[in-house]
Structure formats: C-alpha cells, structure tokens
Amino acid sequence: MLRVRDGVGEMLGVLFDRYHSPLFNFYCKLTGDRTLSEDLVQEVFFRILKYRQTYRPDTPFRAWVYQIARNARIDHFRKQKPEVEWEVEMSPAIVPTDSAQQKQEAELLHRALLELSEEKREVLVLSRFQELKYEEIARLMGCEVNTVKVRVHRALQELRQIFQRLTDASAVPPARITRTSEESSGV
Amino acid sequence: MKCENIAQLIPDYLHRSLKSDKIKLVEGHIAQCAECHAQVAIWQKLSLIPDEQPSPMLRSRFEAMLNAYEEGKSEKTSFADARRTVGTSWNLWAWMRAPLAQAAFALIFLAAGFLVGRHIEGDRQNNNGNTQELAALHKELVSTRQLVALSLLQQQSASERLQGVTWSTRLGEPDPEVLAALLHTLRFDASVDVRLAALDALRHYGDQREVRTGLLDALQRQQSPLVQIALIDLLVELRDADAVQHLKIFERTPSLNPAVRQRVEWGVRQLSRG
Numbered sequence: 190m191l192r193v194r195d196g197v198g199e200m201l202g203v204l205f206d207r208y209h210s211p212l213f214n215f216y217c218k219l220t221g222d223r224t225l226s227e228d229l230v231q232e233v234f235f236r237i238l239k240y241r242q243t244y245r246p247d248t249p250f251r252a253w254v255y256q257i258a259r260n261a262r263i264d265h266f267r268k269q270k271p272e273v274e275w276e277v278e279m280s281p282a283i284v285p286t287d288s289a290q291q292k293q294e295a296e297l298l299h300r301a302l303l304e305l306s307e308e309k310r311e312v313l314v315l316s317r318f319q320e321l322k323y324e325e326i327a328r329l330m331g332c333e334v335n336t337v338k339v340r341v342h343r344a345l346q347e348l349r350q351i352f353q354r355l356t357d358a359s360a361v362p363p364a365r366i367t368r369t370s371e372e373s374s375g376v
Numbered sequence: 377m378k379c380e381n382i383a384q385l386i387p388d389y390l391h392r393s394l395k396s397d398k399i400k401l402v403e404g405h406i407a408q409c410a411e412c413h414a415q416v417a418i419w420q421k422l423s424l425i426p427d428e429q430p431s432p433m434l435r436s437r438f439e440a441m442l443n444a445y446e447e448g449k450s451e452k453t454s455f456a457d458a459r460r461t462v463g464t465s466w467n468l469w470a471w472m473r474a475p476l477a478q479a480a481f482a483l484i485f486l487a488a489g490f491l492v493g494r495h496i497e498g499d500r501q502n503n504n505g506n507t508q509e510l511a512a513l514h515k516e517l518v519s520t521r522q523l524v525a526l527s528l529l530q531q532q533s534a535s536e537r538l539q540g541v542t543w544s545t546r547l548g549e550p551d552p553e554v555l556a557a558l559l560h561t562l563r564f565d566a567s568v569d570v571r572l573a574a575l576d577a578l579r580h581y582g583d584q585r586e587v588r589t590g591l592l593d594a595l596q597r598q599q600s601p602l603v604q605i606a607l608i609d610l611l612v613e614l615r616d617a618d619a620v621q622h623l624k625i626f627e628r629t630p631s632l633n634p635a636v637r638q639r640v641e642w643g644v645r646q647l648s649r650g
Contacts, residue, residue, distance in 0.1 A: 205438050213430040224542055227434045234438055238445060295424040302425070316391070317422050323387065338387040342415075349418045 201238060209234075211319060212258055218314045219262070221303050232261045252325050255315070259329065297359060301351040309344035316341055379405075382412055390419050431539065521547055522554055529557050534567040541573040545580065555581060559590035568600050575606050582614045592622045601633040608636075608643045620647045 209230055216226035236257050244253055302310055315321045315329070316337075323341075327334045382405045388394045389402045406413040521543060528540025541561065544554050561574040581587045591611060598604045611619040626632075627640045 217428045341387045
C-alpha cells in the first residue's frame with residue numbers, strides 16, 4: 190500500500206486482485222444488486238487512487254479500504270434518495286423451481302438479511318462475511334467494541350425472526366405456477 | 377448460568393475468540409437452551425449464502441481507469457523533466473537576482489499578464505466549441521454502449537444476453553434500434569429469464585408508442601405463464617387505452633393457465649375501472 194501512496198499505479202492492480210472480490214461480495218450482500226455492486230467497487234478503487242495520500246501507514250490497510258467502501262455506498266444512496274427502502278423488485282428473485290432446498294434456504298436467508306435495518310445488516314455482513322474483528326468494526330463505525338457485540342446479538346435475533354417468517358410463508362406458496370418444459374430448458 | 381450472561385459471550389464464541397473454559401461454558405449452555413442454540417445456528421446458517429463472482433466487465437473497467445491514470449501521469453512527468461533541464465543549464469537563481477534582470481522580469485510579467493487576459497477572453501469565445509466537443513464525446517460514449525448492448529443481445533449464452541439487457545438500461549435515452557432489439561428479445565428469446573429481464577428494461581420506456589404496441593403483440597405470442605403475468609401487470613401499470621381490448625381477446629385463448637386467466641380478469645377489471 191505504501192507504494193500506492195508513492196504513486197505507483199501498478200500496485201493498485203495487486204490491491205484489485207486482493208480486494209475486488211471481497212468488496213463485491215460486501216456490496217452484494219448489503220444491497221442484493223449486482224450491477225450496483227460492481228459500480229461501487231469501481232468507485233472504491235477510484236477513490237483509493239485519488240485519496241491515496243490520506244492513507245496513514247500506521248493504520249491497518251483493510252480498515253482504510255472498508256472505510257472508503259462504506260463512504261462510497263453512503264454517498265451513492267445520498268445522491269439517489271435520502272433513505273432507500275428495500276423494494277421487492279430488488280430482492281433476489283425466488284424462482285418457483287424444484288431447486289435444492291438448500292438453495293431456497295440461502296435465498297430466503299439473503300432476503301431476511303436485506304430486511305434487517307441498515308445498521309444491523311452492515312454489522313452482520315462485516316463480522317460474518319468480511320470476517321472483520323469486532324475491534325475493527327468498532328473503529329470503522331466509531332463506537333465501542335461492546336456496542337458492536339450487542340448489535341451482532343440483536344441483529345441475529347431479528348434475522349432469526351424474519352427468516353422464520355419467510356420460511357413459514359414460502360412453505361405454503363399461494364397458487365404456485367409450475368414451469369412449462371419450454372421454460373425449464375430455457376437457461 | 378443465565379441466558380443473559382451467555383448472550384454476552386456468544387459474539388466472541390462465534391468469532392472463536394474465547395478461552396477454552398468459556399467455550400465449554402457456552403457449549404454446555406447451548407446444548408440445553410433452545411433460544412441460544414438457535415442464535416448460534418442462524419450464524420452458521422449464514423454461510424449458506426454463496427459468494428458471488430463479479431463479471432469480467434469489472435476488471436476491464438478497472439484496467440481502463442488505471443490506463444487513463446498512467447497516461448495522465450506520464451504526460452505530467454515528461455513536462456517536469458523538460459523544466460528541470462532548462463533550470464540547471466541556465467543557473468536560473470543567480471541570474472534572477474541581478475537588478476537589471478528584475479526590471480526585465482517586471483516587463484515580461486506585465487506582457488504575460490496582457491497575453492493571459494486576452495487568451496482567457498478568447499477561451500470564452502471558444503467555449504461553444506468545447507461544449508460541442510463534449511457533446512460529441514458523450515454521443516460516442518452512448519453509441520458504444522448501444523453497440524455493446526446490441527451485440528450482447530445476440531449472444532449464444534443466456535447470461536450474456538441478460539448482460540445485454542442490463543447494458544441497454546444504462547443508455548438513459550432510448551434508441552429506436554435498441555428498443556426494437558429489446559422487443560425482439562421479449563418476443564423470441566429462448567430463455568424465460570432473459571425475456572423477463574427485457575420486459576423489466578422496457579418498463580422504463582412504457583410511454584413510447586412502439587413499445588406499447590410491441591408489448592401488446594408480445595402478449596399474444598407468449599407461451600410462458602410467468603412472462604404472461606408480468607406482461608399483464610405491466611400493461612395494467614401503463615394504463616394503455618387499447619390494453620383492455622387486447623386482454624379480452626387474450627382471455628379467450630383456450631388452454632390458458634388458470635393463474636394467468638385469473639390475472640387477466642383482474643387486469644381487465646383494473647383497466648375498465650380507471
């Protein structure tokens with residue numbers, strides 16, 4: 190990273206290799222929108238290039254990247270609308286197919302995750318998927334480590350309830366439309 | 377031990393940052409307590425959500441950005457190098473301190489001020505030219521996107537065609553050629569998912585006459601109940617004047633899926649009420 194700070198553009202390529210996939214998944218899990226996630230990852234690398242002078246070598250690089258990533262998303266949604274509510278069209282489509290139960294569960298879980306409040310969702314994604322330590326998350330969000338732990342706990346509680354509700358709802362699908370043979374051979 | 381006390385330990389337990397005696401404590405508790413057990417279970421279950429792969433487009437966009445940056449940088453350094461050579465050969469500083477040279481500098485700066493002033497004035501007049509150049513650049517960008525969208529829509533693989541549909545939504549202003557391609561995709565694409573995506577993309581251009589006619593036409597051709605229902609919903613949303621008639625004709629189609637038939641009836645009711 191120090192080399193990026195000195196203006197060596199190639200180093201950014203190495204950073205891209207290391208971080209583009211985790212960042213893409215960070216955004217995917219938070220927003221459920223692939224196109225938007227790609228746009229935001231691009232924005233992050235643009236900002237790394239632009240603001241590389243603000244990186245302080247005594248701080249962990251990962252924390253700095255996630256700080257940029259958070260800000261990029263906040264700025265994006267500020268530009269779009271003051272508060273973006275979760276819309277049904279944005280949810281990962283649950284196609285009525287006979288796919289494995291596990292896949293169905295994963296989709297319901299993701300939907301449940303997206304129904305959580307912004308704060309709870311983020312803390313879960315950072316601690317579970319991005320595998321950031323509670324200390325790192327606390328620094329990122331500017332709060333105490335214990336606050337982060339409490340948030341994780343509450344987020345899990347709420348996630349469980351939402352997931353339960355979604356599972357119950359999908360167990361008795363209203364007027365299920367079966368796919369014709371033409372459809373299932375489609376993709 | 378009470379749930380409350382254990383609950384404080386669970387986040388650290390999940391991150392495997394507890395000491396072994398505490399781990400035993402937590403595990404002993406969750407073996408008996410359904411509530412805390414469920415808490416740990418849902419954490420583990422989250423691993424079911426798969427990691428996603430970004431499209432190759434992400435890397436090419438990144439590389440394009442990096443290239444632009446490198447180009448900009450090399451121009452800057454060559455300029456700096458040129459300045460350095462001039463500076464050393466003239467021994468600039470000693471020369472500048474002579475009184476005669478100072479007077480000369482004053483004159484030079486005055487003249488330069490004049491020239492800069494005139495230059496700025498000229499620039500203002502040139503501004504129109506710049507705007508035109510920008511407009512041309514913008515146009516080129518749009519047409520490149522259009523080209524990408526059109527060529528992707530003709531690909532063999534369904535996922536690439538899906539990408540084509542996504543690209544078409546980035547165009548902003550609809551182009552007749554792209555709209556025609558999207559309508560063609562909606563009517564004839566082999567994959568239901570691609571057809572649905574095309575329908576979603578067309579939603580933005582619902583105020584255009586050709587799009588509406590295309591939608592009505594597509595309804596008669598669709599075999600897939602999913603697309604049929606999505607089409608009916610969109611027609612109701614657009615509140616097209618001709619839609620009721622078409623829906624009524626469509627309703628008479630024999631061997632219509634019962635769910636679709638229900639939706640058509642609903643659609644007709646909605647439209648005739650408004």
